[in-house]
Amino acid sequence: MLFPTLTFHVFFLLVFAANRALARLRGSLADWRRIMLLVASWIFYGWWDPRFVGLLVVSSGWNWLFGRLLANRPPARSHARLALLWLAVLGNLGVLGWFKYANFLADQVGFSLGQVVLPVGISFFTFQGLSYVIDVYNGRTRPARLLDLTLLMSFFPHLVAGPIVRPAHLLPQLAHPPRLGRQEAAACLVLILWGTIKKAVIANDLSVGLVDPVFANPAGHSSTDLALAAYGYAVQIYCDFSAYTDMAIGLAGLLGFRFPRNFDQPYRAASLQDFWRRWHISLSSWLRDYLYIGAFGGSRQALWRTCLALLGTMVLGGLWHGASWNFVIWGALHGGVLVIERLWQQLRPQAAPRLPAWAGVLVTFHIVTLGWIFFRCTAFDGAVDYIAGIAALRGGTATMATPWVLGLIAAGMACHFGPPRAVQHVARRMAALPGWAIGIGGALLLLIIEGLRGGGVAPFIYFQF
Numbered sequence: 276m277l278f279p280t281l282t283f284h285v286f287f288l289l290v291f292a293a294n295r296a297l298a299r300l301r302g303s304l305a306d307w308r309r310i311m312l313l314v315a316s317w318i319f320y321g322w323w324d325p326r327f328v329g330l331l332v333v334s335s336g337w338n339w340l341f342g343r344l345l346a347n348r349p350p351a352r353s354h355a356r357l358a359l360l361w362l363a364v365l366g367n368l369g370v371l372g373w374f375k376y377a378n379f380l381a382d383q384v385g386f387s388l389g390q391v392v393l394p395v396g397i398s399f400f401t402f403q404g405l406s407y408v409i410d411v412y413n414g415r416t417r418p419a420r421l422l423d424l425t426l427l428m429s430f431f432p433h434l435v436a437g438p439i440v441r442p443a444h445l446l447p448q449l450a451h452p453p454r455l456g457r458q459e460a461a462a463c464l465v466l467i468l469w470g471t472i473k474k475a476v477i478a479n480d481l482s483v484g485l486v487d488p489v490f491a492n493p494a495g496h497s498s499t500d501l502a503l504a505a506y507g508y509a510v511q512i513y514c515d516f517s518a519y520t521d522m523a524i525g526l527a528g529l530l531g532f533r534f535p536r537n538f539d540q541p542y543r544a545a546s547l548q549d550f551w552r553r554w555h556i557s558l559s560s561w562l563r564d565y566l567y568i569g570a571f572g573g574s575r576q577a578l579w580r581t582c583l584a585l586l587g588t589m590v591l592g593g594l595w596h597g598a599s600w601n602f603v604i605w606g607a608l609h610g611g612v613l614v615i616e617r618l619w620q621q622l623r624p625q626a627a628p629r630l631p632a633w634a635g636v637l638v639t640f641h642i643v644t645l646g647w648i649f650f651r652c653t654a655f656d657g658a659v660d661y662i663a664g665i666a667a668l669r670g671g672t673a674t675m676a677t678p679w680v681l682g683l684i685a686a687g688m689a690c691h692f693g694p695p696r697a698v699q700h701v702a703r704r705m706a707a708l709p710g711w712a713i714g715i716g717g718a719l720l721l722l723i724i725e726g727l728r729g730g731g732v733a734p735f736i737y738f739q740f
Contacts, residue, residue: 453531
């Protein structure tokens with residue numbers, strides 16, 4: 276079930292109405308609202324493949340059980356608690372490893388396992404479970420009821436592509452009835468419509484009209500087309516993924532929940548470190564807190580070990596995205612540049628000149644775009660051939676540089692570089708309108724979007740992770 280489709284719109288209207296009706300219940304009856312949201316989330320997830328709803332339930336039960344065991348174990352018995360934590364973590368990673376990496380590892384040794392189907396969003400709900408048991412172990416969150424934890428891991432707005440919402444952020448919200456004022460509702464609607472435009476018009480049409488044809492046949496296109504498609508993919512993946520999180524934040528907000536921001540104009544970054552403070556913030560902060568600092572020690576150690584921690588974190592972050600050497604190389608590229616930046620910060624001579632901010636933005640954007648080529652290509656050889664095709668300055672007509680494609684790239688960059696608080700400004704204006712005007716305006720905008728986009732809506736890029 277995809278967000279910008281009629282099926283989902285009907286589904287969400289029913290869930291929204293039920294959520295508003297059940298929000299009036301108090302005491303023990305308030306659980307019925309959570310039960311309704313949980314069942315709705317299972318229906319949403321089971322729309323792709325109902326078999327994996329059971330996996331989601333088992334994963335939630337596993338993490339709930341170990342959360343209780345960790346909470347009941349006296350802190351003085353640190354070895355026992357650590358053993359329980361490792362067992363909980365290995366259980367989560369074992370499930371993720373089987374579904375996501377078994378075929379890849381088997382292929383490396385020349386063994387066939389058949390086709391292991393990858394459940395949609397398994398990386399996201401596994402990270403939700405991991406953060407819960409680790410936070411209980413560290414005392415950052417209290418053990419939750421089974422109902423609450425299962426809803427945390429299953430909640431449909433963020434289930435299949437994030438943002439990764441920390442337990443300490445979402446669990447307390449489950450205990451409170453939803454409060455949705457006119458201003459908040461307007462902001463949520465603007466986010467949903469904004470995300471729909473970015474996904475259904477810009478990302479979809481860039482994929483069909485430029486990115487997919489060029490990446491499918493790099494040898495048949497000029498260097499200009501190859502470079503244009505690389506830039507086009509940088510715009511596509513931003514519009515696609517930020518659109519999902521915009522819609523997820525807006526949908527959760529209409530149901531009474533607040534999600535953290537997940538993008539902050541990442542292509543404005545003047546360094547790769549700054550890029551990762553702005554891109555997929557919930558994942559980058561998760562990797563920082565639980566892997567870079569929690570597992571590798573962070574920057575509280577010798578410089579060489581800090582550099583190894585940076586590189587290891589980014590390689591594992593790349594591998595999190597998928598079982599492919601291209602993702603490992605993508606992560607290693609980012610990790611290597613982060614190491615260079617860290618070394619330059621620590622060892623730079625005091626008199627060394629600094630890059631102007633605009634130059635830092637330009638260099639960072641092109642490093643990120645180079646990495647996106649590995650991210651988009653399905654094989655290492657294909658990525659190398661693609662980059663070689665650009666470097667060869669192969670002549671020929673730029674057949675893909677149509678006015679529509681160039682307009683979409685320009686529109687995508689305008690969405691990215693627009694005023695940071697544009698959504699809030701539009702929401703304030705919208706909140707002042709009568710309800711009937713908001714309804715008619717929203718319906719007309721959806722009709723315009725429907726007319727502009729091509730047939731069908733492609734799955735979000737991050738669904739595969």
